[in-house]
Amino acid sequence: MRNILSIFILSFLLVPWAQALVPTDHTIVLVHGAFADATASWSRVTTMLQERGFKVVAVQNPLTSFADDVAATERALANVKGPVVLVGHSWGGFVITQAGSKPNVHALVYVAAFAPSEGQSVLDLTKDYPASPGFGQLVIDSFGYGTLTEMGMKKYFAQDLPRKTTSLMFATQIPTAATSFAEKATIASWKTKPSWYVVAETDHMIQPALQKAMASKIGATTTAYPGSHVIMQSQPLRVVNAILAAAGVDK
Template identity: 65%
Template sequence: MRNWLLTILSVTFSFSVTVEAAPTPKAPGDKTVVLVHGAFADGTGTWDKVIPMLQAAGLKVIAVQNPLTTLAGDVAATQRALARAEGPVILVGHSWGGAVITEAGNDPKVAALVYVAAFAPNDGQSILDITKPYPAAPGFGELVFDDEGFATLTTTGMTNFFAQDLPIPQSSLMYATQAPTAGALFSEKITTAAWKNKPTWYVVAENDYMIQPDLQRALATQMKAHTSSYPSGHVISQSKPQETADAIISAANSVVMPPPPELHLLQ
């Protein structure tokens, strides 16, 4: 009888002091940088120096590999990266990638935009539209088109105009790995420019032979972007990786994270 009573008291006591914690809500995801490369390039050759710097700053990073066939195709590739991203996204575009982020940046996950020597059309504008008032960039004179309308840069174009301030072995590698780019991309028009509603940064390449520096400055002014400017050729993410990373980190630091979720205990 005594043993039976002790057992009942023990079970009762154990239930009285048990507190069951609710499943821990997921904390807000870390900030993620999504990097979008431009024409005649890929995600590695554009961003490989910048990515470790961003990761060292505590940011998650995803680099998009654009098909460079249509604007819609590149936007779709970027949207797939956005779907994978955790937390608020800092969306970064280089060169043609600026047009891509201008369209894809309307995604609600995107908290800030960073243009790196990049095109930034307005609503209903194409690359051809925004470049008309400016002298032709000399690098575009070194394009070779195949029978399907895809363009690549000549060796001279890559070495002297696209990546003129990089070591020859690096520009030669970029030439060998460049992605053929559909010429029709440059006439495709943006639907809604995300920079109208998102905080924006712009990194100007002052010695750019692919996008006129005056055009870059005009675009930055139009967007009211936080602007930095450096003596660099078109691939400023390679020639000035720390400065490029600093602009992206500055944009990331401006993004306010939501407060952590509260934990509730079930009594």
């Protein structure tokens, strides 16, 4: 009787962990946005996915042009064996819309992200909406690259993160070619791939109304939560849950 009880208790303790650590056949490829980098953007999401047994690749966008960022993502996709869930934050949504047509991409996840149609640029997507306050804190240097001011980072980009974190994000942000926002998508991969969208309802960089309109346009499975533009940093589980759904895995 004691042996049976011991086996039952051991099974109870081990099964949840075993389920959490069973590798899935999907690789999650994460694409960050403008004024950011892969590490700061995706560290919490990456850790949570790895704990669940996923292989994760976080693309480091050069942010030098639309074509360069798409090429970086396509290189990452080419090096992955098996199916991919392709995830884009902010400007990264523009990138995955173009790169997501690759045959190994099985699903797209947009996180407070741009989702263009063919022939649309970021400027096209935003022109019918009020200017977001965060973009008022954008400084363009003499080389044509933009960065956010410290106030822009702390008050508008990531207002729900600790000041210590936003100070680091301000110092390590990657300057972004301003011309990228006028470049137009030529592929809309959401037309052929199932899509998910996480709306950040207190976003000061991309209007939440625009996010909801884009999610509706692409027919995405949509969730919406109060959160800043970097909701994947402040509420990573919300984003992980959308990725799990896209990968066909129970939460």
